[in-house]
Amino acid sequence: MARTKKRPFNVNVFLNTVDGGRTVATYRKNETVYSQGDPADSVFYIQKGKVKVCIVSEQGKEAIVALHQSGDFFGEGCLSGQPLRLATVSAMMDCIIMRLDKASITRVLREEPKFSEMFMSYLLARNARVEEDLVDQLFNSSEKRLARLLLLMANFGREGSPQPVIPKISQETLAEMVGTTRSRVSTFMNKFRKLGFIHYNGDLEVHNSLLNVVLHDNPHLRGRDR
Template structure:
């Protein structure tokens, strides 16, 4: 593999951006399924462009959106820890460009290339931190505050640079599934946020910094369940 003596230094971003042994790059159209729950798990995916929705189906047939992934994130890595079958269904929310890495190729890269291992471990740590935050959010915060936090995350608040409108458009049904409430409650809160000037909501959702201030400083405009 790259990075050996006398060869070009290994670049993990370059590794993920190019086709190679055990790697393919594919485009997925909006609403196209990438893999389905219950399928054989033998590949790790990396998002080069676009956003991917992760949905879990219960034994009773109830669906829940458990995540929305964006450029720079991996998914399907459960196959590295012994999952033989997919535990969720993933769908493109918009046109996506994805790198698919066979399990054996992924394991070899993690073993042989320290820079790639560092990148992947950093992703895992960040993802686990997000899972912990989501759990605390579900346990202690109202559905209104959970929606506010989700909108801030989808708008990339807290990252470098200015926040951007939420793209692609996320339906109220999807927002409701992600925070564990009903669509009617989400509709009520969205209209309230718009009335208070926290968001602009007219065909697309644009989140204003005032919503972040309301969440951080526990303003009474955000109720508790």
């Protein structure tokens, strides 16, 4: 007998069948999904678009600590007892985002093993990425950090096919993500463009040759600052 091919678990299809506690909303570019200090009472799933996660310190200093894109969850801190949001999440482009209230997603995680397995795998992979980001911030030059950020935004090294064209993103935002100045980002971006690693004219196209900056300690490519 021929084997029946196992169908991959489709998160979008599954979440659209969740009974109750689910809403879908459209967010315009720069619109806030939730703000730092809001009640943490739900988990969000990005069906389309990209969002940024920002934290503001007591001194008023703002830092972008993460970017999420289609297929990502965010706001899951509520599941571990987090009472208030620790960050502000806003749309970087027009987005379609699903909100699942805490009670609904808790029930689904308990009753649906396939979704629970997928969700846990996602969280573990993202935790590994956070650790990589920390190592990157501590030990790599800002040039390498920028190259790695661009590759991650283009989906290199993640599941699924790379999406080398990144919607327009400001150099100020990139500088906040990398932890350097806008002028340094401008210098590195010009260097990457001249070396053929990227191309930009409105949208930003990232070529896999940019991996050379991350993988090789080449004096020709190395930035001097940390």
